Amino acid sequence: MRLDENEVTMVQIDRPKRHAYIKFCDNNRLQDVLHLTGQQVEYRHTNSEISIMRLEPAGLGVRKV
Numbered sequence: 001m002r003l004d005e006n007e008v009t010m011v012q013i014d015r016p017k018r019h020a021y022i023k024f025c026d027n028n029r030l031q032d033v034l035h036l037t038g039q040q041v042e043y044r045h046t047n048s049e050i051s052i053m054r055l056e057p058a059g060l061g062v063r064k065v
Contacts, residue, residue, distance in 0.1 A: 003033075021058060030057065 003011055003022070018050040024030045043051045 003040075007024055007029050008027055009025055010021075012021040013019075014021070034057070037055055039055045041053050041055060043053050045051065
């Protein structure tokens, strides 16, 4: 999965919970990523290990300010 810099406003990593949060600029792009990946992606570590990552919305909803 590759994202352009202009598609993302923030990335937050919570190491103890092993979660990564990506804040998209546009909710439509989030839905596109979830649909195109089937909500799973492979992450290849530097030691050649492969982890399967689950993608899902954080549940905070969309807010307009």
